[in-house]
Each structure stands twice: as C-alpha cells, then as structure tokens.
Amino acid sequence: MGRIPCTRDGEDLYDHEGYVSSILDDGSSSHGTWTTEIERRTVAWRAECSCGWGGTDRESGGPDIPGDGEYDAILEEWEVEHVGPLLRTIERQRQLESLTETVRIAETLLCDGIEEALARGATWNDVAAAIRTNVYKAQRLYGLSEVSTSLRNGTSRSDTGLCDGPTAI
Numbered sequence: 001m002g003r004i005p006c007t008r009d010g011e012d013l014y015d016h017e018g019y020v021s022s023i024l025d026d027g028s029s030s031h032g033t034w035t036t037e038i039e040r041r042t043v044a045w046r047a048e049c050s051c052g053w054g055g056t057d058r059e060s061g062g063p064d065i066p067g068d069g070e071y072d073a074i075l076e077e078w079e080v081e082h083v084g085p086l087l088r089t090i091e092r093q094r095q096l097e098s099l100t101e102t103v104r105i106a107e108t109l110l111c112d113g114i115e116e117a118l119a120r121g122a123t124w125n126d127v128a129a130a131i132r133t134n135v136y137k138a139q140r141l142y143g144l145s146e147v148s149t150s151l152r153n154g155t156s157r158s159d160t161g162l163c164d165g166p167t168a169i
Ligand SMILES: [Zn+2]
Pocket: 015, 016, 017, 049, 050, 051, 052, 053, 082
C-alpha cells in the first residue's frame, strides 16, 4: 500500500514505509487506512511513515481519497523531508564502515610489515623513520616492543595478542 525506500545498494528499508493518511475531524490519523467512514470524517491528509514520522497536515481535496497526483504530491514531503536525510545518514554510516575496514586492513598490513622488518634486523629507529614518528611513539602505537622477543622465542603474534593496531594515545 505504501512506498518502501531503497538505498543506493538496493536494500529496501521496510521499517520506513511511507503512505498517505487521513486526518479525521477529531485530529486522529487513519494511519493509511481508508474506509467510507474515514473518508466521511477526513479534514486533512498527511504523509506518514511506519517508523512514526509524520508530515504536515494538508487540506484535503474533498471527501474522496487522494487521486494519484495528489497522493504523490503529499508523499513528496515524506521523500524529501524524511527519506532523503535517512538515506544520506545510511550512506555516511556505510562510508564510515568501509573506511574503518580499510583502516583495519592497513593497520594489519603495517603491523605485518613492522614485524617482518624487525625479524629481518631492522631497528626501532628504522621503523620509526619509516612511519614518520619517533621510536617511543612507534613502539607505543603498535605495541611491538615485545614482538621481537616473541619472534626470538618462536611465538607468533597471534599467540601474544600483540599488534592489534594502534592504541589510543
Ligand atoms: Zn521512517
């Protein structure tokens, strides 16, 4: 009966079904239901969403349910004022999730590279220079001060739980 918004990725947002409701003479909403009694008592129309969002009341065109053109015009408020910001928020969240995953992968690659460099004899001075920081910060960021020890002992990084990425400073 209503419209379901769709993300750019093709995901239907079933929690945000938009529809046109009748506003009755007592101020209540029909929540998208149309009956002869509702039509008789209608004083306004309003775009609503199944999540609870509601648009502004609009003067109804008479006792009948809105025609296709009127229905689309009323629902445009839902699309512009509610669905537009909702889709932009979802898009930003997905971009952040993607960036977070990219950073996680980069951190893993960096940790692997640092571990390998240390295993091949690089010093923390070399590592610090390569990642453009000082030795203290490099060791603190990557928690690798014990990695060389664990490597010498034959313990893998996953065994030690070290180098899970930078720690907050
Ligand atoms: Zn909604």
